[in-house]
Amino acid sequence: MMKKPYQPMIQNSRRRRQRTVVVTLVLSLLALALSVTMLMLGNTIYPVGDVVRVLFGADVPGASFAVNTIRLPRMLAGVFAGIAFGVAGTVFQTMLRNPLANPNVIGITTGSSAAAVFGIVVLQASNTFVSIISVIGGLLTVLAIYFLSKSAAFSIGRLVLVGIGIQAMLTAVINYLLLISRQNDVGTAMRWLSGSLNGAKMETLPPLMITVALCLPVVIWLSRQLQILELGEMTATSLGVRTNQTRVLLIIASVLMLALATATTGPIAFIAFLAGPIAKRLVGDGRSTIIPAGLVGVVLVLAADLIGQFAFTARYPVGVITGMVGAPYLIFLLIRMNKKGEL
Structure with a gap:
């Protein structure tokens, strides 16, 4: 019997769907394993049973304080910041059709960072107020x-160039603020700028957690339109996508997540840059990478934090480790794009 002409297409679609499900499941299990490991490891190593008992409300001497006060907030900050950075990064890269067009390059995280450094150095503000003005700084930068x-017409090249120019200006502002600041404030600002999960507290996490819980479903709901936007403005319009409305909703949701994550952990380097391409390589073409990219972001943040805390004699912030991984990839990507004539 002759196969119907559309059967190979159906089989390919089924295989891509199965691959996406498998990749998502594996990444979820890996993120869960890293989360449990973060709760177990520290100056004292607690078994899984004690950690589970503590999480369910049991009072375990020593473990209760370490897990509930130090390790659980640190782990949750890494999980939700990883989701926020990973999803926001892949949204911008897909929407702007350029792997270099991530929030770090076009200045959004730099806007949040400049506002936070201003709060630390000039206003001598509390952590709560620094988080608030960091969010405001990110939103103002996007505007x-x-x-x-x-x-009259949306231009990717114009947006990227404007973003790079604003990022350069804001970087200069940060450097000037550090130059005029007191010595004690420099250390605080530099620790924040490096991106770190140190000092995460449960009372500071709800804004980030609520923002991710509200904005992530919006991005997932628009993921199909986002894939169509990647085909170009004219194609998306001809297929019935309201490009301006879709783009605005995606930007608002992504920037809110990005700004709250930056306010909570600082600008963790390269997570927004790496998560999308890694997820796309794992899932393959033709499928949405929103959820896999968020999970890749979680895996990268948690793994980098564990490496920074336990792999060396000295302890390093998570942003230092992700920077060591991301910088070579950026160089590799620039070389590859140059060879293809994309630069």
């Missing part, structure tokens, strides 16, 4: 990029 790059 500035949008209005400065706005014209």
Whole structure:
């Protein structure tokens, strides 16, 4: 019997769907394993049974304080920041059709960082107020990029160039603030700028957790339109996508997650840059990478934090480890794009 012409397409679609499910499941299990490991490891190593008992409310001498006060907030900060950075990064890379067009490069995280350093150095503000102005700084940066790059037709190149220019300006502002700051404030600002899970507290996490819980479903709901936007403005419009409305909703949801994550952990280097390409390589073409990218972000943050805490004689912030991994990849990507004539 002759096969129907559309059967190979159906089989390929089924295989891609199965691959996406398997990749998502494996990444979820890996993220869960890393989360449990973070709860177990520290100056004292507690068995899994004690950790589970503590999480269910039992009072275990020593373990209760270590897990509930130190390790659980640190782990949750890593999980939700990893989701936020990973999802926001892949949204911008997909929407702008450029792996270099991540929030770090176009200045969004730099806007949050500049506002936070201003709060630390100039205002001598509390951690709560620093988080608030960091979010405001990120949102104002997006508005500035949008209005400065706005014209009759949306231009990816114009938006990226404006973002790079604003990032350079804000980096100069950060350097100036560090130059005029007191010696004690420099250490605090530099620890925050390096990206770290140190000092995470349960009372500071609800804003990030609520934002991710509200914004992630919006991005997932728009994931199909996001895939179509990757085909180009004219194609997306001809297929019935309301490009401007979709783009605005995606940007708002992504920036809110990104700003809250930056306010909570600092700008953890390269997570937004790496998560999307890694997820796309694992899942393959033709499928949404929103959820896999968020899980990759979690895995990268938690793994980097464990490496920074326990793999060396000295302890390093998570952003230092991710920077060591991300910088070579950025160089590799630039070389590859240059060979393909994409730069």
